[in-house]
Amino acid sequence: MTDLPPFRSRPRGLLRVLALGLGLALGTGAAAECRLALVLGLDVSSSVDPGEYDLQKYGLATALGSVPVREALLNVTGGYVTLAVFEWSGRYQQKMVLDWTRMDLPAALDMAVLQIARAERSYSRFPTAIGYALAYAAGVLHRAPTCKRRVIDISGDGVNKRALAPPSPIATSRSTG
Numbered sequence: 001m002t003d004l005p006p007f008r009s010r011p012r013g014l015l016r017v018l019a020l021g022l023g024l025a026l027g028t029g030a031a032a033e034c035r036l037a038l039v040l041g042l043d044v045s046s047s048v049d050p051g052e053y054d055l056q057k058y059g060l061a062t063a064l065g066s067v068p069v070r071e072a073l074l075n076v077t078g079g080y081v082t083l084a085v086f087e088w089s090g091r092y093q094q095k096m097v098l099d100w101t102r103m104d105l106p107a108a109l110d111m112a113v114l115q116i117a118r119a120e121r122s123y124s125r126f127p128t129a130i131g132y133a134l135a136y137a138a139g140v141l142h143r144a145p146t147c148k149r150r151v152i153d154i155s156g157d158g159v160n161k162r163a164l165a166p167p168s169p170i171a172t173s174r175s176t177g
Contacts (some may be wrong), residue, residue, distance in 0.1 A: 034147035035079035088133035090126030
């Protein structure tokens, strides 16, 4: 495991969200069964400054490399978790950082951490278009392996500035599976 740059603030919220999402993957079932397909979207719109971008990217990499999250991923007897990560900004500005990867072996987890930590920011000059980010995430989720649960988690710090608005909170609180 490589060392990641230090943070100005600890990404506790991200670690909690990841641990909660990964906790949903725990349960019973066949070992080869996918328990959770998790899509994470990182905001790289013009409202995100370099420090905020680093907090998202290195926060995610640090959380995935942390002992509690590693244990939650690697010691699951009820199936595995698969993860995809992308950056998003404007209407057409989305880029995959990590395509669907099974998080069931230490080497796969280490590779994911390094790939996320080494990613270069894909965009920085486009407005916040969270509706398009959600639509892109839905497409990524559509090509995910068959899993009992399918979750999209989008980080963002700005108000939607493009025509396609995100769905209401009531619609987003429902889960599948």
